[in-house]
Amino acid sequence: MTDLRQSLPVALDASGGDFGPPPLVEGAVEAARSGLKVLLVGERVRLHAELSKYPGSADLPLEIVDAPDVIGMDEHASDVRSRREASINVANTLVKTGRAGAVVSMGHSGASMASSLLTLGRLSGVDRPAILSHLPSRKGFVTLLDVGANADVKPAYLAQWAQLASTYLRVVEGKDAPSVGLLSIGEEDHKGNALTLEVHALLRQMPGLNFHGNVEGRDIFLGSTDIVVTDGFTGNIVLKLAEGEARVLFGWVRDALNASLLSKLGGLLVRSSLRGVAARLDPSSYGASLLIGVKGLSYIGHGSADARAVKNALLRADKAAQTGLIERLNAAMSQAGAATASTAV
Amino acid sequence: MTDLRQSLPVALDASGGDFGPPPLVEGAVEAARSGLKVLLVGERVRLHAELSKYPGSADLPLEIVDAPDVIGMDEHASDVRSRREASINVANTLVKTGRAGAVVSMGHSGASMASSLLTLGRLSGVDRPAILSHLPSRKGFVTLLDVGANADVKPAYLAQWAQLASTYLRVVEGKDAPSVGLLSIGEEDHKGNALTLEVHALLRQMPGLNFHGNVEGRDIFLGSTDIVVTDGFTGNIVLKLAEGEARVLFGWVRDALNASLLSKLGGLLVRSSLRGVAARLDPSSYGASLLIGVKGLSYIGHGSADARAVKNALLRADKAAQTGLIERLNAAMSQAGAATASTAV
Numbered sequence A, B: 001m002t003d004l005r006q007s008l009p010v011a012l013d014a015s016g017g018d019f020g021p022p023p024l025v026e027g028a029v030e031a032a033r034s035g036l037k038v039l040l041v042g043e044r045v046r047l048h049a050e051l052s053k054y055p056g057s058a059d060l061p062l063e064i065v066d067a068p069d070v071i072g073m074d075e076h077a078s079d080v081r082s083r084r085e086a087s088i089n090v091a092n093t094l095v096k097t098g099r100a101g102a103v104v105s106m107g108h109s110g111a112s113m114a115s116s117l118l119t120l121g122r123l124s125g126v127d128r129p130a131i132l133s134h135l136p137s138r139k140g141f142v143t144l145l146d147v148g149a150n151a152d153v154k155p156a157y158l159a160q161w162a163q164l165a166s167t168y169l170r171v172v173e174g175k176d177a178p179s180v181g182l183l184s185i186g187e188e189d190h191k192g193n194a195l196t197l198e199v200h201a202l203l204r205q206m207p208g209l210n211f212h213g214n215v216e217g218r219d220i221f222l223g224s225t226d227i228v229v230t231d232g233f234t235g236n237i238v239l240k241l242a243e244g245e246a247r248v249l250f251g252w253v254r255d256a257l258n259a260s261l262l263s264k265l266g267g268l269l270v271r272s273s274l275r276g277v278a279a280r281l282d283p284s285s286y287g288a289s290l291l292i293g294v295k296g297l298s299y300i301g302h303g304s305a306d307a308r309a310v311k312n313a314l315l316r317a318d319k320a321a322q323t324g325l326i327e328r329l330n331a332a333m334s335q336a337g338a339a340t341a342s343t344a345v
Helices: A002-006 A021-033 A044-051 A077-081 A087-096 A109-120 A155-173 A194-204 A232-257 A261-281 A307-322 A325-339 B002-006 B021-033 B044-051 B077-081 B087-096 B109-120 B155-172 B194-204 B232-257 B261-281 B307-322 B325-339
Strands: A010-013 A038-042 A062-066 A102-105 A130-137 A140-145 A179-183 A210-215 A227-229 A289-292 A297-300 B010-013 B038-042 B062-066 B102-105 B130-137 B140-145 B179-183 B210-215 B227-229 B289-292 B297-300
Touching: A010 A021, A010 A087, A010 A307, A021 A038, A021 A044, A021 A062, A021 A307, A038 A044, A038 A087, A044 A062, A062 A087, A077 A109, A087 A102, A087 A109, A087 A297, A102 A307, A109 A289, A109 A297, A130 A155, A130 A232, A140 A155, A140 A232, A155 A179, A155 A194, A155 A227, A155 A289, A155 A325, A179 A194, A179 A232, A194 A210, A232 A261, A232 B232, A232 B261, A261 B232, A261 B261, A297 A307, B010 B021, B010 B087, B010 B307, B021 B038, B021 B044, B021 B062, B021 B307, B038 B044, B038 B087, B044 B062, B062 B087, B077 B109, B087 B102, B087 B109, B087 B297, B102 B307, B109 B289, B109 B297, B130 B155, B130 B232, B140 B155, B140 B232, B155 B179, B155 B194, B155 B227, B155 B289, B155 B325, B179 B194, B179 B232, B194 B210, B232 B261, B297 B307
Parallel strands: A010 A038, A010 A102, A038 A062, A102 A297, A140 A227, A179 A210, A179 A227, B010 B038, B010 B102, B038 B062, B102 B297, B140 B227, B179 B210, B179 B227
Antiparallel strands: A130 A140, A130 A289, A289 A297, B130 B140, B130 B289, B289 B297
């Protein structure tokens, strides 16, 4: 059983994204060179041509699955309903039918979410899937959700996400009793908005959840909790602010190191040390975010993903597939069902 | 008229805050040394003792106004209703009665807001005052509101805040037609949550407002717009995340510079250049945030404010008082009243 699961390839939507196949195929080739099996889903002729640029790629564990259509970055997410031959739909179907262990997409985010939701369905006990992402923190990294799948929410959604993320960290990162913080505007229980006050009450009563209480914006980079739960509006702003701020601040540091002859000389001496900090802040190191709550592994990344991000996303997806994450999430949500789904929707 | 206004002192709540009078008095002394008139509001005996530590302070334009009571950091904001002799109430009354041009408090934020609201009242056309703050950006700085006064909001509040902030930047910073961005999760007009979609429609139709459209989390540090409008829940998280991330990232840079002998040497050479970046990110450089929408100038800062933050807050408050900001806000809101207050509350 374990062997069978370990042998499943990861399906990559090799057509979607801002730059089309090139960075996607390059990332897949790199992942395949480290032993990963990848199904490249897209236009067969185009992908063949792209693959032929890599000497020896014929011997790698790569296979093309033809999908003549692609949902463009400027098209409607709802198009996934009618365009069954779109690469993202074909890729999700490979997971649904058990031919792939996970799907990775750098294409139209809304379409990727919709396709996974429609094709794979929701886990029982989950009202809405969420996008789970990571940010660097003083303790290593923090797990944040929802970062954008649900702009408007109900309290029960957040309670379910807390449960899903806890199971995720337990299974994939081997973290015992991961701590959960509810993003709010004051650490005291009674501080927050109408939504967080209701969610707080739900989380307090959830059995088996290591609920730390409210956390504030500053706690994210401090790593005060392993998990930070919030609605998809706030989470998306947090993620984009955090990534954008890191980029601007690092730009300022770079400028400062070029400000004078003396600082340029110093800059040469500190460059390799600073490179480690930059790497820690690079969103490409995570590759893609997990759409958690659907009945299958679905990773969704930036349209502008480079080959490194694609490779890292494929490796992450494979790692999660090998742990049997979906089965574990399913079991956890079935147990927790009574405490969340049915209480406050 | 201008001379009279220029001669009004700034009232400082010299009792509130995490550390009591010491940093408050020190900041006031520094501001007074640069010519600013300050009314120190608090326990007369205690403040006298504190002032006597500074040689020559008797000759500075400092005056003590006795207020025997103080609302502690762990007391209830609603206490301002009954405790009229609390320092924050006495300080606000000095503004109300025309004895001071502005009030600055580093005490209990909720109590400071409540006291200003109760004592000074709202400007006509303003449903709820907001806290206006600044963050550094690639273009200099960005003006963000609300950063915490209103956890739950109605669309009209944000429309009013956009108007208030535009007038503020015009009057205090001399910025012509400042651009306004609505914080959301996608640049397209139709992206956002239920709240921002309604606010977007309101802002689009406001005459005289330079509405840029939606902005995302990443736009804040890019400085895509002069002003970013959001609800007090999201804004508070943005502010605390931004400040917290800057602190953690700078800590990592500092660690990297100490990582090896070579990087330590380089660190010595780049130190002065990096100090400029650190200063740009230091929240103390702004000192305090403006409670905008009340009939009087009220600045509210961190309980942990140091003397430098206190001094900068006093200078900012005085600058705003000299521009006649309140009269200008009042005029702007009277004109805009029809377009905001009455439409969508």
